[in-house]
Amino acid sequence: DSAEYSGETVCLKKMSQVGVTAAKRQKMFSQFSAELSIMVRLRSPRVVQVLGVVTTDPTYLGLVVEYLPGGSLRGALDADSEIGAEQQRIWCADVAHGMAYLYKSRIEHRDLKSLNCLLTHDGRGKVCDFGLSKCDDLAATRATAGLCGTPAFMAPEFLNGAAFREYCDVYSYAMVLYEIWTR
Secondary structure: OEEEEOOEEEEEEEEEOOOOOHHHHHHHHHHHHHHHHHHOOOOOOOEOOEEEEEOOOOOEEEEEEEOOOOOEHHHHHHOOOOOOHHHHHHHHHHHHHHHHHHHHOOEEOOOOOHHHEEEOOOOOEEEOOOOOOEEOOOHHHHHHOOOOOOHHHOOHHHHOOOOOOHHHHHHHHHHHHHHHHHO
C-alpha cells in the first residue's frame, strides 16, 4: 500500500493480524522483527530503504519503506513496452550491486527474484523483501535456516537438501538475469 509520511509518499508493507492465533502472531512478529533488524542496517542506493514501523494499529504489523514508483522488475518485464539492451544491462548491474552490498554486509537474501527488485522513477533497480533473509550477526535471523524462497529461483542443490550457501543466491541472480534477457 502507498501512504504518506512527513509529506512524502512511502510504501507500507502490512502483515495482517486479524484472526491470527497467538502462536502464529508470535511467529509473524519474530519474522517481522528479523526483517526489520536486517533492513535498518542497510544503506545502499541499490537496496530499498526502511523508514520506520507502524505500531499504532493492532490489526497489522507495518513496515514503512521508500516508495519506488517504477513497480517491480517483473512488472516492467511483463509490460508490452520495448526494453533496450542498455536498460537490461543497467538492471543486471543494479541487482548485482545490491547483492554484492548485501554479502559485504554478511546478509543472505534467500529469495532473490525479479518480483523482489523494485524500480525507481528513472528505471534503476533496488533489491527488496528481506523477509527470508539471514544475517550471521543477528541471532533473530538464525531461525530462517532450512528450505525457504521460491522454488523456480532456487539452486538445485538447495532443493535437494544442501545447506544454503552464497552460491544459492548466485543461482537466483542468474535466474533474474535470464528473466531480464528473455522477459
